[in-house]
Amino acid sequence: MEIEKVKCLIIGSGPAGYTAAIYAGRANLNPVLYEGLQPGGQLTTTTDVENFPGYPEGISGPQLMEDLRSQAVRFGADVRFGVATASDLSKAPYKVTIDEEKVIETDTLIISTGATAKYLGLDDEKKYAGMGVSACATCDGFFYRKKVVAVVGGGDTACEEAIYLAGLASKVYLIVRKPYLRASKIMQERVMAHEKIEILFEHNAVGLFGDGGVEGVKLVKRLGESDEERYELPIDGFFLAIGHKPNSDIFKQYLDTDEVGYILTEGNTPRTKVPGVFAAGDVADSHYRQAITAAGSGCKAAIEAERYLSEKGLL
């Protein structure tokens, strides 16, 4: 297999990866960045981004990512198509296999592979992507001011998103498949006490409908039971909050992760337990999951990489 040696390898092309590439490029680390399966990351699936500082009029998600990419390239980052398919972090230099056909040996590795929101798997979720279906209330909630929305899920994320949306929308339905919520007690209490939130227990969403955008959700109450009931509920927005999957599988064996797979880092830094290997963005953040926090951690990771290389005399 072809082997290439680099000083700084960045895996992932969301805000964390590109920001790491901008900083690493400006520090003369000659970073190589592989974009992964979804170049530009999760933001390429959203419409307008209005909460990224510096864009008073907002910016489209794909445009923001294109701008970040250009900025990284301008400072010398070698941005490539390719998916990391395996890793060996047992000793330095670390090895990452790309597309099962090439091995990159690197002194420092920045893992910014992100997390993937889980979807129900309905065809309609794809059909209405960016047209009423979202997996991020903080990103898209603003577009549903004074409108009616539904949130699917019964965990802390779903409750948090429902409460966030209730501050904007006129009505929020929480679609929960079980007869109870899985969320923490305090979140359950907040959701139940909120006058704008109505919880639909023992409900499953099985489809969406609407011309050119979501106009309603097809629901089944007590699916599979003798008293099963099917009906349609008019809504303007459909939010998924059934969990995220961090894209850490190929690195997990060498790093500490939590039970879901989020990479654990040292305190408030992107340092993992392997020296010279850093994790930035959503792959190491189950809590904030914002473009700006991901960008911030990408910046930190590049600074850490530069210091590591300098201390080891590898610059």
Ligand code: NDP
């Ligand atoms: P969880 O795994 O806790 O909850 C997922 C929810 O989605 C569950 O109610 C689950 O239902 C439901 N669900 C999963 N798949 C489907 C499906 N196919 N159809 C319908 N419903 C489905 O994920 P969260 O993202 O809510 O939380 C992840 C972790 O992050 C948790 O540990 C949580 O406590 C933590 N967190 C903490 C926050 C805080 O402290 N402020 C905020 C957000 C998250 P079921 O119960 O039936 O399995």
